[in-house]
Amino acid sequence: MTWTAPEIARTPQLLVGDERAVLHSLLTRGREILLWKCQGLTGELLAIRSVEPSTMSLLGLIRHMTEVERGWFRLRAAGEQLDYVYSSDTNPDGDFHDTDPEQAEADYARFVEEITLADKAIANLPLDHTILHPRSGADLSLRWIYLHMIEEYGRHAGHADLLRERIDGSVGYQ
Template identity: 45%
Template structure:
């Protein structure tokens, strides 16, 4: 089944637009992975890099968990693939499967949406222990939009290297 990618509105309230842009970028990452085998998803960009489409999905699960659950919601949950707080560890897809990575990523996205929707405003703050700073929900949403956009550029190149697919 093809991923449905929402198009952000051209005009709208700030929170609605942030939510829409974030969901657009989440869907873009999923689209870049459609129709590929586990082996294709694990294919690395070039030595010595461990970057792969599956690694990007795993990394973004960690990013969602870190910013929404740990920072904004203050949940005491470990990272999934980065036990030493090294987000780079998630990039290495060795032994990982589409099912495992997407199940974790989709669960984290669901948590993130719940946390965002239940927040009273974009001014709600949480503490990022890694950097020892307080940040607003607005900052977290903008940061994730930036993070997805950057990694979706990587996903474009990775997908083209796997099967020549380019665009959108």
């Protein structure tokens, strides 16, 4: 039996609330949009790449955002000691380059799990919690990380729109 990405029931966006709740609502929206763009597709379809020389695919985006969630929320904000799943110093773009349609179900599940783990890791951290940026050494707040992640999902939602249209002509926003 061929695995197919499940349908996504999207959470209504929170339009009024405290800052943390609204930020989390917008982050959840970005996460769900990426999953929504994947729904109904098999591993083979998720692995279809855009246009050479790009190695971007919906499956690559799922893997990439697994790394991004893990990196910003768990590694940096929460200070957990763990490695990236798909990328390394010797293979920094493994999230995009090494997609395997046969592993799509596992990659998808890992992404969903990483979201849960990321949310749990930062649940008790205040928005003013600070860390050092890994490259610049500048102070960053958890608030900034939330905003950066919302931006990251927004950028990749556009990529996902184009990739999905290339795969099956599906366009639009629900």
